[in-house]
Amino acid sequence: MSNDCRANEVVVSLPITFIETIISLRSSLDQDVASALAKSLADARTRIAPPLNPPSPSFAVNDRGKYAAEFLGVRFAAATLAEVFCRVVDMMADVAPEVLVSxxxxRTRGRRLVSKDPHQIxxxxxxxxxxxxxxxxxxSKNISQGQLKLALRKTCEMSSLTFGKDIKFPLR
Known part of the structure; x- marks a missing residue:
């Protein structure tokens, strides 16, 4: 909650589902309150972070490679598991670089997933x-399939994507 003394307004963050519930009960509310809540909800929906744009098709590579994956609809293949994660990292850098900072x-038991410093891996x-x-x-160039899946799941968590839907590995 914040209070701006100049405008004598108080701004309170509420979950959108809560606002929607209040609007559905508008028959018991004053019409002015209902219309103010509806306007506030419309404003909130426009302020929600837009979905990630898919990476450019230039990231896609031909289907040669032992491992295949998909990132936001862009399919690619790579010769090693490390290269699969490397491509996901590059595509994430293109669409949401702040996710890589997070x-x-x-850090897993013995390594970091990504770093700007090679000695920190x-x-x-x-x-x-x-x-x-x-x-x-x-x-890391030394990565197992389980470690890759963990790294991809963590990438999904940090970016509000869904593993198996937005990032798919392995592809059948």
């Missing part, structure tokens, strides 16, 4: 290989 703060095992994405993010 993702870089996540395997801080306890610096001998393990790393891979630099085209967008400048470093990630």
């Amino acid at each position: 993702l870089s703060e996540i 395997h801080p306890y095992s610096p001998h393990l290989p790393v891979l630099r994405s085209a967008s400048g993010w470093w990630l």
Whole structure:
């Protein structure tokens, strides 16, 4: 809640579902209140973050590669699991780079998922290989299918995407 003394207004954040419920009960409300809530709801819907735009088709590659995945409708193939995650990182950098900053703060038992510093990927095992994405993010080259799925799920969590719908791996 915030209070702007100049305008003598108080702004309160409420869940949209709560506002919708209040509007559905408008028969018991004063018409002025109902119309004010309806206007507020319309304004709130326009302020909600727009959905991520799909990456440009230039990120798609031919279907050669051992592993296939899909990011926001763009299918691609890669020779290694690390390359699959690398492509997802590059596409995410194109559509929502702030997600990668949040993702870089996540650390599994022995590694970070992504980092701008190659030494931060395997801080306890610096001998393990790393891979630099085209967008400048470093990630582990030593990744299993389970670790890739975890990284993709975390990417989905950070970006409000759905694993299996917006990011698909493996493709059948």
